Amino acid sequence: MLLVADNLRITQPAVADALARRDPGPIRALVLRCAAAGAQAIDINPGPLSRNGAAQMRFLVETVQRACSLPILLDTTNPEAVAAGLAAAQGRVLINGFSLEPHKLRQMLPQAIAFGVEIVGYLLTERSQVPSTLEARMEIAVTLYQAATEAGLKAEQLIIDPVMVPLTWEDGLRRNREALTLIRRLPELLGVPVRTIAGISNLTSGAPDVRRRTLFQSTYLPMLAAAGLDMALMEVSDGVTMQVAKASRLLTTDAIFAWDAH
């Protein structure tokens, strides 16, 4: 299980401020902290970037890769920003992501195919809704996989995100349990070992305090790891959750067991 930092996001005031001032210092410092904490990839989430999207993404990608050589995820709905990020990226880069929404199929998927990079596919309806049943999710997974491969994407370029929902949603517990089932069954459903990613922070949107957020994230992470999750998108700044993430990774590998979780 690869641990992807979601810390570099525009909703963090320090990030928004640094981006507005084109000040690489705070972003560099953040990325170095993430890497030191054990992040194995950096998700760059600058929001929709409605103005100067391309220039802003280029700045962010260049700043991140001056700080570290970790893979980068371009996490925006702005296709020009994705294009600029792909052009600026020097190492492994992923597009995060597309779904069955027609404009994403049209604007995002072809870039992944043209650049030969990996892309995250969200299990959302054409109207960007989270499907309400496991069956609907599975149908969307099949449709998404077919749409992507028929357009020319290779199966190994696709990483499926089942879309975790906040636990506080009316049927949040059920939906997230079904996401676990989906992750486990996906290889059999699609007939190929397509990888998966899940956003851990989503689970605890609206958590009243850090302690609760940590408890529920660090309880869900092992469940996701045991289901076979390949990439966990998470805040890497919380020491407890990171320890559990590393222990989960260790317990789901074929390594020789050692007490130190790396």
Added chain:
Amino acid sequence: MLLVADNLRITQPAVADALARRDPGPIRALVLRCAAAGAQAIDINPGPLSRNGAAQMRFLVETVQRACSLPILLDTTNPEAVAAGLAAAQGRVLINGFSLEPHKLRQMLPQAIAFGVEIVGYLLTERSQVPSTLEARMEIAVTLYQAATEAGLKAEQLIIDPVMVPLTWEDGLRRNREALTLIRRLPELLGVPVRTIAGISNLTSGAPDVRRRTLFQSTYLPMLAAAGLDMALMEVSDGVTMQVAKASRLLTTDAIFAWDAH
């Protein structure tokens, strides 16, 4: 997931001492601490009780049920002690347990049938070995289930223990992952919804420090809960592990989600 305290065991010097002196005080205090921590059942593990087994088990059962009204598990290989415990028990009582070892099939299983109580069945070979492959475990589960039901046990009286092994065993990671798979597949394998129990403390035998033990136990618990485990046999005295156990229980129920994990 029911949380069963394994704290009342002869390997704890305070328990051994109190039992030797027939002093109910320390045992009562221990049981009250377990109940306050959230234990939902008490496992009584006095070892093989080679001398005065019946009298000792009677003393323990009576002491525990004067302290609380929680269900009791009689965790001994001594059949006379089990008989004495069954006779002394006033509330829900379970035998923990039997396996395919001939003397256990002969001495333990009939007591569960005669008293109409639940019994834990360990997935061990006839020679009390942990089977080395998932396939062997599944075969033992089928054989054990058939032996029990043919002798007259009802399926709902049987609780299967896949036997977690220490993570430090050469193939401990693989074996424990296969135990997760077994727990998940058992209802389909046997064609009935037989319940499961697992000993969490087993995982970390030999752990160099409390912090490591807590980390790996609290990482495995959610994995077991998500696989469908019905009863977790664990030290209930560690606050972190208990919080994770309660959060795991909450996340795997159909309750309305609340941030407080009970």
